[in-house]
Amino acid sequence: MAFQRIGNRMVLKKNIFVAGSILFCATLVVVVACTGRPENNPKMPIDAKASYTRFCTQCHGDDGKLGLSGASDLSTSTLNSANTRTIIAKGRGRMLPFKNLMTKEEIHAVAAYIETLRK
Numbered sequence: 001m002a003f004q005r006i007g008n009r010m011v012l013k014k015n016i017f018v019a020g021s022i023l024f025c026a027t028l029v030v031v032v033a034c035t036g037r038p039e040n041n042p043k044m045p046i047d048a049k050a051s052y053t054r055f056c057t058q059c060h061g062d063d064g065k066l067g068l069s070g071a072s073d074l075s076t077s078t079l080n081s082a083n084t085r086t087i088i089a090k091g092r093g094r095m096l097p098f099k100n101l102m103t104k105e106e107i108h109a110v111a112a113y114i115e116t117l118r119k
Contacts, residue, residue: 048109055098056110064117069094074117084111 053062060066064074070093079087088107091097098107 046109048113051106051110052113074114081111
């Protein structure tokens with residue numbers, strides 16, 4: 001029986017609850033791993049602004065001017081697109097590299113988005 005009586009209540013047995021929890025978590029991991037990432041869905045366009053917001057705004061701000069922790073003012077940057085992509089991928093100074101967090105396509109898209117922040 002899946003339930004056992006404790007006082008006046010019926011309680012699910014612990015082993016069935018644990019098995020159900022493990023199954024739920026495993027399903028959740030599979031669903032999250034298979035959705036939302038461009039490399040898993042090549043037809044899904046990359047939202048450069050969303051990627052910039054996710055990875056860059058903490059230090060550079062929405063408009064590229066925040067300069068937190070020594071971050072460069074992206075609105076006055078004179079770097080070309082190739083150099084911008086290299087810095088995003090490999091990092092520079094206190095900026096961490098994003099090559100393991102972003103796809104190449106995301107890096108290209110964010111570099112292009114950064115160019116729109118320039119005056």
